[in-house]
Amino acid sequence: MDLVHVEFNKMKLNRIQLILLFVCLKLSVVEVSAASVPEDSALQVGVQEKQAQVVVFAQSNANILEATVSVNAQLTNMSSSLPLPAVGTVSGANLYAPIVYLEPVDSRQPWNYNYQFVWHKGLPSSLELEPWIYQFPFAAGGQFSVSQGAGGRDSHQYGGENENAIDFAMPEGTTVCAARSGLVIAIKGDSDLGGPDSKYEQCANYVVVKHNDGTYANYMHLKRNGLLVKLGQVVQAGESLALSGNTGYSTEPHLHFDVYRLTASNERKTVPLRFQTRGGPVEALKGQFYWRDSSQ
Numbered sequence: 001m002d003l004v005h006v007e008f009n010k011m012k013l014n015r016i017q018l019i020l021l022f023v024c025l026k027l028s029v030v031e032v033s034a035a036s037v038p039e040d041s042a043l044q045v046g047v048q049e050k051q052a053q054v055v056v057f058a059q060s061n062a063n064i065l066e067a068t069v070s071v072n073a074q075l076t077n078m079s080s081s082l083p084l085p086a087v088g089t090v091s092g093a094n095l096y097a098p099i100v101y102l103e104p105v106d107s108r109q110p111w112n113y114n115y116q117f118v119w120h121k122g123l124p125s126s127l128e129l130e131p132w133i134y135q136f137p138f139a140a141g142g143q144f145s146v147s148q149g150a151g152g153r154d155s156h157q158y159g160g161e162n163e164n165a166i167d168f169a170m171p172e173g174t175t176v177c178a179a180r181s182g183l184v185i186a187i188k189g190d191s192d193l194g195g196p197d198s199k200y201e202q203c204a205n206y207v208v209v210k211h212n213d214g215t216y217a218n219y220m221h222l223k224r225n226g227l228l229v230k231l232g233q234v235v236q237a238g239e240s241l242a243l244s245g246n247t248g249y250s251t252e253p254h255l256h257f258d259v260y261r262l263t264a265s266n267e268r269k270t271v272p273l274r275f276q277t278r279g280g281p282v283e284a285l286k287g288q289f290y291w292r293d294s295s296q
Ligand SMILES: [Zn+2]
Pocket: 148, 155, 156, 162, 165, 166, 167, 256, 257
C-alpha cells in the first residue's frame, strides 16, 4: 500500500480570496490533526517555485534506495518540460530528484497549476520474466495457513495492485524469511499503528527485496522494531528478514507477501506466485495450511 495520491493547487488570489483561504486552511488543519495518522515518509514529493519556474521534485529518506514517481498536472498558461503524466525515478537514499519543470507560457498573464502524484518503491523494468518457485516466507519447519489468497475479496481483488498477493496468518513476532535472494531496497520498522481501517494504509512496516529479474518482494505489516536486515543488505533465500506484526491496514496479525514489477508508466503489477513444497510447486490457497520443509 505504498500509493500516495495527493492534490495541490496554486493560484493567483486576490486579497479577499487569501483571507478566505487562510480561514479555510486553519479549519482544515484542525480537522486533519484530529484524525491524522503518519504517512510513509520514505519519499516526499513537493514543489519549489523560483520566480516563475516551478519544479515538482522527489526526496528520498535514509530508508529507501529506489522509487518511481509519476506526476500529472492540469495547467493554465503553463507548459511542462516533459509530456504528462511524467515518470521520474530516484536511485539512492537521501536523494533529491527533480521530476518535471513547469513554466508560464506568458508570465505577464495569470497562470496556475494542479498536480497529483503516485509513487512506488522500485524502478521500472521490462525484463522478460521466467517462472520462479518461491520458498514460503517463514522459517523452515514452520506451518501457517493462508488467510487471503490471490484475488481475495478483502484487499487482493483481481485487477488491483495486490491481485496476486498472499496473506499468511501468523502470530506477531513470527520470523519472516526471504522467499528469494536479493537486495533490500526499502525498509520501515518504526510504526506501532494499525487496525481495520484504511486510514492506517501508510502505517505498515515493511521490507522490500529486489530480485535479479527486476521484480520486488514486499513483506508487510511487520512488528515495530522487528527488522532483522539493513537497507542495502544482500539476503539469501531462507534468511531471516524481520518479525511479523499487525501494523498498517490490517484486521489480524498476518504477513502480506507479494512480488511485483513496475511498468514504464509506473503501474504496480503483482506476479502470480508458486511455492516450493516437498510434493512440488503449489499455489497458496485460502484456508489451506502450508509447511516449509526443513530440507528446503
Ligand atoms: Zn494482503
